[in-house]
Amino acid sequence: MAWTRDEMAARAASELRDGFYVNLGIGIPTLVANYIPAGMHVTLQSENGMLGMGPFPYEGEEDADLINAGKQTITELDSSSYFSSADSFAMIRGGHIALSILGGMQVSEKGDLANWMVPGKVVKGMGGAMDLVAGVKRVVVVMDHVEKSGAPKLLKACTLPLTGAGVVDLLITDLGVFEINRGKSPLKLTALAAGVTLDEIKAKTEAVFEVGL
Amino acid sequence: MAGKTQKDAAEALAGVLFDGMTIMAGGFGLCGIPENLIAAIRETGVKNLTVVSNNCGIDGFGLGVLLESGQIKKMISSYVGENKLFEKLYLSGELELEFNPQGTLAERIRAGGAGIPAFFTKTGVGTLVAEGKEVREFDGELYVMERGLTADLAIVKAYTGDAEGNLVYRKTARNFNPMMATAGKVTIAEIEHLVPIGALDKDNIHTPGIYVDRIFVGASFEKRIERVTTRPREEKASA
Numbered sequence: 337m338a339w340t341r342d343e344m345a346a347r348a349a350s351e352l353r354d355g356f357y358v359n360l361g362i363g364i365p366t367l368v369a370n371y372i373p374a375g376m377h378v379t380l381q382s383e384n385g386m387l388g389m390g391p392f393p394y395e396g397e398e399d400a401d402l403i404n405a406g407k408q409t410i411t412e413l414d415s416s417s418y419f420s421s422a423d424s425f426a427m428i429r430g431g432h433i434a435l436s437i438l439g440g441m442q443v444s445e446k447g448d449l450a451n452w453m454v455p456g457k458v459v460k461g462m463g464g465a466m467d468l469v470a471g472v473k474r475v476v477v478v479m480d481h482v483e484k485s486g487a488p489k490l491l492k493a494c495t496l497p498l499t500g501a502g503v504v505d506l507l508i509t510d511l512g513v514f515e516i517n518r519g520k521s522p523l524k525l526t527a528l529a530a531g532v533t534l535d536e537i538k539a540k541t542e543a544v545f546e547v548g549l
Numbered sequence: 550m551a552g553k554t555q556k557d558a559a560e561a562l563a564g565v566l567f568d569g570m571t572i573m574a575g576g577f578g579l580c581g582i583p584e585n586l587i588a589a590i591r592e593t594g595v596k597n598l599t600v601v602s603n604n605c606g607i608d609g610f611g612l613g614v615l616l617e618s619g620q621i622k623k624m625i626s627s628y629v630g631e632n633k634l635f636e637k638l639y640l641s642g643e644l645e646l647e648f649n650p651q652g653t654l655a656e657r658i659r660a661g662g663a664g665i666p667a668f669f670t671k672t673g674v675g676t677l678v679a680e681g682k683e684v685r686e687f688d689g690e691l692y693v694m695e696r697g698l699t700a701d702l703a704i705v706k707a708y709t710g711d712a713e714g715n716l717v718y719r720k721t722a723r724n725f726n727p728m729m730a731t732a733g734k735v736t737i738a739e740i741e742h743l744v745p746i747g748a749l750d751k752d753n754i755h756t757p758g759i760y761v762d763r764i765f766v767g768a769s770f771e772k773r774i775e776r777v778t779t780r781p782r783e784e785k786a787s788a
Contacts (some may be wrong), residue, residue, distance in 0.1 A: 382575040383651065383675040384723050395779040400580065400772035401708070401722040407578040407631070408778035418720055420727045421577070421603070425652025429672060448675075459639070459646075460630030466678065467652030470671040492574075499677030 337531035338481070338510035346371045347508050347527075348437050348478050352378050359383060359428065359468055360522055361438030362406040364478045379415070381433055383464040385424050388416035408498035425485065428464070429471035436472035438465060440479040440507075442494040445543035447504040448521035449477060450496035462499060469500035481540055488542040490514065511537045514545060524548045553758075554712050554743070555600025555765040558589035561737045566595040569622075571656065572703040573729040574602040574612060578631065578775050581722030582611050583706040583739045585767035589703075591618050599623040601658070601700055603651060603725055607631050610773055616644070625698075627651035631775065641769075650678060653695050655728060660697035662760075667696050703733025706767075707756065710740040714761030715754045722753065730760045739767045 339347065341364050349371035352358065359381045360368055369389075372378050380389040382404045389404060398409040427433055442452035448471055452462035469475050482488055490507065507514040513527035523545040528537065530541040534547065552770050555561040572590070576582030587606075598621050605624055606613035615621050616634050618751055623645035629635045638644035649657065650672045669692035673679045673731050683694040703727040708719035716738055718726055738761045 382721070384580070385724050392778045392780040394782050398774060398777055398779065399720065400774050403578065403580045403721055403774070403776075405577075407580070407775040409774060409776070410778075412720070418718075418723055419723045420723055421651065421655035422728050425655050429652055429670060431657075453666040453677075459629035459636075459648075461626060462649050462650050463628040463679075464651040466650035466676065467672045471652075497677045542694070 337474070337529065340510075342367060343529070344508055346499060347513065349434060350371070350375060350401055350478055351437070351474070351476050351506065353434070354378075357387070358435045359433050359434065359472065361436070361465070363439045365437040365439060381424070381427065382410070383421075383424050383428065383468070385419050385421055386412075386416060386524040387419075388413045388431050390416065402490050425464070425467050428467050428474065431471055431473060433472045435474045435476065436468045437476045437478060438468060440477040440489070442489050442491055442496050443477055443479070443504055443516070444491050444494045445505050445516070445523040445545070446493070447502045447516045448494045449475075449499045449504050450494040451499050453497045455497065465499050469503040474505050476506045477504050477506065478508045481511040481537070488540055491542045492544070511540065515548070522546050542547040552712060552761060553714050553764050555763050557765055557768055558585040558739065559592070560644055560654065561739075561762040561765045562586065562589055562593065565702055565735050565737075566593055567701075568595060569597045570595070571599040571601065573700040573703040574600060575703075575705040575724065575726035575729045576611070577603050577721065577724035579607065579611050579768065580725050580771050581706050581718065581726055582606070583704040583771070584611065584771060585739050586612060586704040586737060587612060591615055591620065591685050592637045593647065594620070596620045597622045599624045599625065601698065603627050605629050605632050605635050607775065610771070623647065625649060626653070629722060631765045640700050640784045643784060648678070653678070655725060657695055658725065658728040658732045661699040663729060665697050667694050671692050676751075699732045701734050703729040703736040705730045705736065705738050707738055707740045709744055709749065710738055710761075710764050711744050711749055711758075712764070713746060714738065714758030714764050715749055716740065716756035717749060717753065718755050727756050735762050736760055737763045739765055741767065
């Protein structure tokens with residue numbers, strides 16, 4: 337039994353620490369906000385220009401001037417602040433954000449991440465992902481372990497255009513958790529999803545990894 | 550001195566548009582876009598535009614209407630995933646596209662408006678973005694050189710403004726607008742509310758009037774929301 341999207345998000349939430357400023361990407365990373373431990377103070381940054389993102393609004397209270405980076409309506413908190421895109425990325429690039437949790441298409445054992453482009457297919461753009469992986473202190477990627485076709489996504493080297501080289505600290509998939517440490521130490525499997533065997537995860541991984549369960 | 554205040558978008562645009570020009574347009578998604586100016590630019594038929602904007606609107610709204618009318622030759626953006634016509638035009642070669650990482654785009658515009666021709670950033674090192682650009686080592690880390698960016702015209706949207714051109718934005722509708730206001734040879738601001746000189750809190754003006762050449766109150770603001778997302782109301786009792 338692999339982890340569900342919510343179980344992956346809950347696992348990613350265990351990377352949060354009290355006092356952290358955090359940027360959450362679109363998709364499963366957005367769900368991490370639902371698993372912030374009670375009593376822990378975490379401030380969510382939205383790269384379109386807001387610190388202190390609140391929950392989604394009640395129906396009828398949506399504000400067209402208040403959206404997150406996924407273009408969803410959100411609300412503010414008493415502690416929130418607004419700023420320009422240049423200020424937002426100064427925070428990101430300048431190393432002021434403690435943790436970025438984002439999705440991935442491919443990750444390599446060297447800590448490379450590809451998540452913005454499939455050549456020859458629809459090209460949407462990198463948005464803020466390249467800035468986030470270049471500037472945020474700790475980068476956690478959450479993604480399915482294999483493609484829908486069954487092809488591995490944790491590779492010796494990414495085949496897709498990179499978002500960043502040597503930028504991933506930790507990878508959480510539906511099958512387990514890998515310490516990557518930006519490629520500075522050997523790739524290590526540190527947790528297996530319940531019911532997933534070592535043989536199964538080895539068979540579904542192209543990269544070579546140590547086992548440190 | 551001739552006043553900056555204009556009657557409407559068409560009057561504000563008089564004499565500044567020409568074929569082949571570069572236009573910066575503020576906004577993130579549909580949030581904080583100068584929707585009246587975009588509609589008026591469509592009416593003029595000006596073409597072969599290079600448009601600098603984080604996104605390109607959606608089908609039928611925002612900058613999407615200038616795609617439909619075939620007035621845009623090239624986009625400089627960070628993300629264009631919300632627009633089906635964009636994909637079609639790009640894949641068929643009718644539209645040029647330059648992708649910039651969002652923070653690099655914001656900083657290029659900030660730098661351009663501040664008279665800084667180039668800067669070095671970690672963003673994009675080791676990726677397609679760095680190809681053909683100078684990469685230099687500082688303090689043991691690699692950085693890529695990016696150029697400052699200016700435009701013939703910047704069109705921005707603010708919430709409140711005065712006849713001096715002082716602007717105040719509202720919530721996340723600020724986004725790219727303040728930097729773009731500094732980087733246009735001509736900058737036109739459309740606002741929701743014009744207030745008398747002296748009514749704005751001088752300590753809280755986001756864009757000082759020096760950057761704004763023309764200002765007008767938009768005739769109407771649709772302010773469309775791309776992804777209305779809500780939570781159930783019954784949560785309120787337990788919150």
